[in-house]
Amino acid sequence: MATDTLKNTTDGGSGGGGGGARAVRRLLLDNGALSALVVLVVAMSLLSGDFLTTQNLLNVGVQAAVTAILAFGVTFVIVTAGIDLSVGSVAALSATVLAWSATSEGVPVWLAVVLAVGTGIACGLVNGALVSYGKLPPFIATLAMLSVGRGLSLVISQGSPIAFPGSVSRIGDTLGGWLPVPVLVMVAMGLVTALILARTYLGRSMYAIGGNEEAARLSGLRVKRQKVAVYALSGLFAAVAGIVLASRLSSAQPQAAQGYELDAIAAVVIGGASLSGGVGKASGTLIGALILAVLRNGLNLLSVSAFWQQVVIGVVIALAVLLDTARSRAGASAAPGASGSGGAGGSGRKGARAVRYTVAAVLVAAVIGGVSFWNNGSSGGGTKVGLSLSTLNNPFFVQLKAGAEAEAKAEGVELTVTDAQNDASQQANQIQNFTSGAMSSVIVNPVDSDAAGPSVRAADKAGIPVIAADRGVNKADIDTLVASDNVAGGRQAARTLAEKLGGEGRIVILQGTAGTSASRERGQGFAEGIKAYPGIKVVARQPADFDRTKGLDVMTNMLQAHSGVNGVFAENDEMALGAVKALGSKAGTSVPVVGFDGTPDGLKAVKAGTLYASVAQQPAELGRLAVLNAVKAARGDEVPSMVKVPVKVVTAKNVADFS
Numbered sequence: 009m010a011t012d013t014l015k016n017t018t019d020g021g022s023g024g025g026g027g028g029a030r031a032v033r034r035l036l037l038d039n040g041a042l043s044a045l046v047v048l049v050v051a052m053s054l055l056s057g058d059f060l061t062t063q064n065l066l067n068v069g070v071q072a073a074v075t076a077i078l079a080f081g082v083t084f085v086i087v088t089a090g091i092d093l094s095v096g097s098v099a100a101l102s103a104t105v106l107a108w109s110a111t112s113e114g115v116p117v118w119l120a121v122v123l124a125v126g127t128g129i130a131c132g133l134v135n136g137a138l139v140s141y142g143k144l145p146p147f148i149a150t151l152a153m154l155s156v157g158r159g160l161s162l163v164i165s166q167g168s169p170i171a172f173p174g175s176v177s178r179i180g181d182t183l184g185g186w187l188p189v190p191v192l193v194m195v196a197m198g199l200v201t202a203l204i205l206a207r208t209y210l211g212r213s214m215y216a217i218g219g220n221e222e223a224a225r226l227s228g229l230r231v232k233r234q235k236v237a238v239y240a241l242s243g244l245f246a247a248v249a250g251i252v253l254a255s256r257l258s259s260a261q262p263q264a265a266q267g268y269e270l271d272a273i274a275a276v277v278i279g280g281a282s283l284s285g286g287v288g289k290a291s292g293t294l295i296g297a298l299i300l301a302v303l304r305n306g307l308n309l310l311s312v313s314a315f316w317q318q319v320v321i322g323v324v325i326a327l328a329v330l331l332d333t334a335r336s337r338a339g340a341s342a343a344p345g346a347s348g349s350g351g352a353g354g355s356g357r358k359g360a361r362a363v364r365y366t367v368a369a370v371l372v373a374a375v376i377g378g379v380s381f382w383n384n385g386s387s388g389g390g391t392k393v394g395l396s397l398s399t400l401n402n403p404f405f406v407q408l409k410a411g412a413e414a415e416a417k418a419e420g421v422e423l424t425v426t427d428a429q430n431d432a433s434q435q436a437n438q439i440q441n442f443t444s445g446a447m448s449s450v451i452v453n454p455v456d457s458d459a460a461g462p463s464v465r466a467a468d469k470a471g472i473p474v475i476a477a478d479r480g481v482n483k484a485d486i487d488t489l490v491a492s493d494n495v496a497g498g499r500q501a502a503r504t505l506a507e508k509l510g511g512e513g514r515i516v517i518l519q520g521t522a523g524t525s526a527s528r529e530r531g532q533g534f535a536e537g538i539k540a541y542p543g544i545k546v547v548a549r550q551p552a553d554f555d556r557t558k559g560l561d562v563m564t565n566m567l568q569a570h571s572g573v574n575g576v577f578a579e580n581d582e583m584a585l586g587a588v589k590a591l592g593s594k595a596g597t598s599v600p601v602v603g604f605d606g607t608p609d610g611l612k613a614v615k616a617g618t619l620y621a622s623v624a625q626q627p628a629e630l631g632r633l634a635v636l637n638a639v640k641a642a643r644g645d646e647v648p649s650m651v652k653v654p655v656k657v658v659t660a661k662n663v664a665d666f667s
Contacts, residue, residue, distance in 0.1 A: 041299065045298055048324070052302060066186070066191070072300070074099075078096070080294075081095060081246055087287070089217070093150040094153035095245075097153065103254035103261075104164050107260035120173070131153055133239065136239030165260065172257075180252065180254075271300055279295050303321050304321065395452075397425065398430055398524070403605070404607055414632065416635050435460065447472060451635065454476065478491050488637045490633045491652070492652065494526055497533060501657070502541075508600045515576060516547060518550065518584070524554075527579055552578075555582060556586040574600075584604070587601050602622070603622040606622050611663055611666055624658045
C-alpha cells in the first residue's frame with residue numbers, strides 16, 4: 009500500500025509544474041509507437057504547410073483504414089505467437105465474392121455481404137485447422153492460403169475487376185459530405201478488437217497461449233480450438249477490410265491488397281506487439297497503421313522520389329520498433345495484456361494513467377495547433393503538377409516519367425511523381441494526397457480505369473484539372489486523355505505476326521498482369537486481329553505479369569507443354585525478351601516474337617534480329633504531352649479532350665528511325 013501511494017504521488021501530480029512534464033515523459037516512454045507518431049506529425053507539419061489541414065488529416069484516416077482493419081485481425085494471431093500472411097488475398101477474395109454474387113449471379117446484396125464475410129471466416133477456419141490440427145507452421149499454412157485466395161479471386165473474376173454494388177459502395181463515401189465512412193468502420197473494428205482482447209475469455213486465452221502455449225494447455229485451455237477461433241477472427245477482419253477497400257474503388261479488384269499483409273504485420277509490431285507472442289493491444293496497432301499512413305501521405309506532399317519513399321518508410325519502421333524495443337528492455341512499462349487486474353491501488357494507477365493521457369493529449373494538440381498556425385498559408389505558390397504512375401517497375405513507365413520530367417523542367421513547374429506499384433488502392437491514396445496538397449493539376453496513369461474513378465471525381469470536385477495518361481478514367485470527368493490506342497496496337501501486332509507466319513501457325517500469348525486495363529485492351533485487340541487469320545491457332549495463353557523473368561519461366565513451360573510453336577505475342581517488351589531467352593537460337597529465325605511498347609531494350613533486340621517486332625508507343629512523348637496539357641489546364645487555357653500519340657510497328661526495316 010505504501011508503495012502504491014508513493015508511486016501515485018510521484019506520477020500523479022502533486023509535484024507542481026514538473027508533474028505534467030513527468031507525466032508526458034512517462035507516457036511517451038511507455039508508448040514508443042505513440043512517440044514516433046507524435047514526432048512524425050510534428051515533423052510533417054513543419055515541412056509541409058499542406059499536411060495539417062482538415063481534409064488532409066481525413067485523407068490520412070481513410071488511407072490508414074484498410075491497413076488498420078487488417079492489422080486488428082492480425083493482432084489476434086500475433087498475440088498467440090502466430091502469423092497470418094493470407095489477409096491481403098482473403099480481403100481480395102471476399103470482395104470479389106461479394107461483387108460477383110451480387111452482380112453476375114443476381115444474389116440479394118445483403119446475402120452477398122453475408123457470403124463475403126463467410127468467405128473470410130471460412131479461409132480463417134482453414135488456416136486455423138491447418139495450424140492446430142494439421143500441425144503446419146503458421147507461416148506455411150497462411151502462405152498457402154495467400155496463394156489459394158488470390159487464385160480463387162482471379163478464377164471468379166476471370167482476371168477483370170467487377171463493379172461493386174452501389175448500396176455497398178456507400179461504405180467508401182462520406183457522411184455529411186466530410187466524415188469518411190471508412191474511418192468510422194476502422195474505429196468500430198478497433199473498439200471490437202480492444203473489447204475482445206481485454207474483456208473476453210477468448211482474449212485472455214490469446215495472451216495465455218502466446219505467453220506459454222504448453223502452460224496454457226496444462227491449465228485447461230482448449231488451445232487448438234482457441235487457435236482456430238483466432239484465425240477465423242483474422243479472416244473476418246480481412247473480409248471487412250476487403251469490402252471497405254472495394255467500396256473505395258467502386259469495384260472488386262482481383263489483384264487488390266497485394267502486399268497489405270506485410271503492412272498489417274508491420275503496423276502490429278510497430279504498435280508494440282511481440283512476434284514471440286503474449287503482447288499486443290488494439291490502440292498500439294491503430295497507432296502503427298497511422299504511422300504508415302502519415303509517412304506515405306507526408307512523403308507524397310513533400311515530393312519525395314517514389315524510389316526513396318520505400319527506403320524512408322523502411323528506415324522509419326525500423327527506428328520505431330527499435331525505440332519500442334529499447335523501452336521494453338528498460339522496463340518502462342509492464343507487458344500489455346498483463347495489466348488488466350485491479351488489486352489494491354489499481355484504481356489509483358488507472359486514475360494517474362488517465363491524467364497522464366489527458367495532459368499528453370492537451371500538449372500534443374497545443375503543439376499541432378501551434379505548428380498549424382505557424383504554417384498557415386505557407387504551402388507556396390507556383391504551378392505544381394502531380395503525376396501518379398501505375399508502376400515504375402517497367403521501362404515503359406520509366407521513359408514516360410523521364411519525358412514528363414523533361415517537359416516540367418522546360419516549363420518551369422514543380423512535378424511530383426508517385427509509384428502506385430500496380431495497386432489501385434495505393435493510387436487512390438496518392439490522388440487524394442495530390443488533391444489535398446494544393447496541386448495545380450494532376451496527371452493519372454490508371455492502374456485500372458474504373459478504380460481510379462472515385463478519387464478523380466474528388467479532384468474534379470476540388471476544381472483540380474485531371475489529365476489521363478496512356479489509359480482513360482471511367483465514371484469521372486477528365487480534361488484531356490493523352491494516349492495511344494492499346495486495342496489498335498494489339499490489332500497491329502496480330503497482323504504483323506500473322507503476315508510473318510504466312511497466315512498459318514501455332515502461337516502462344518504471354519499476358520500482362522491480370523486485371524490491368526493495358527493487358528485487357530492489348531489482349532482484346534490481338535484477339536480481334538487474329539480472327540482474320542483462321543489458319544493460326546492460339547495453343548496457349550498465360551500471364552507473366554509484364555515481367556521479363558516470369559516471361560522466361562512461363563515461355564519455357566509452354567514450350568515443354570506444346571510442340572510445334574512457331575510464333576509468340578507478348579503484351580509488353582519485357583515478357584517478349586523473356587520469351588526470346590527461352591527460345592534461344594529459335595528466336596528471330598524459326599519463331600518470330602512480337603512485343604509491345606518499343607522500350608530501349610526491345611528496340612535493341614529488334615535491331616539484333618532476336619525480337620521480330622515491337623509495337624512502339626513513344627512513352628517519353630506521351631509523358632511530355634501529358635505535362636504540357638496539365639500545365640495548360642492549370643493556367644486556364646483550353647486543352648483538347650483527346651491527344652493521340654502515334655503507335656507504330658517497329659521492325660528491323662525501320663528500327664533506326666526509333667533508336
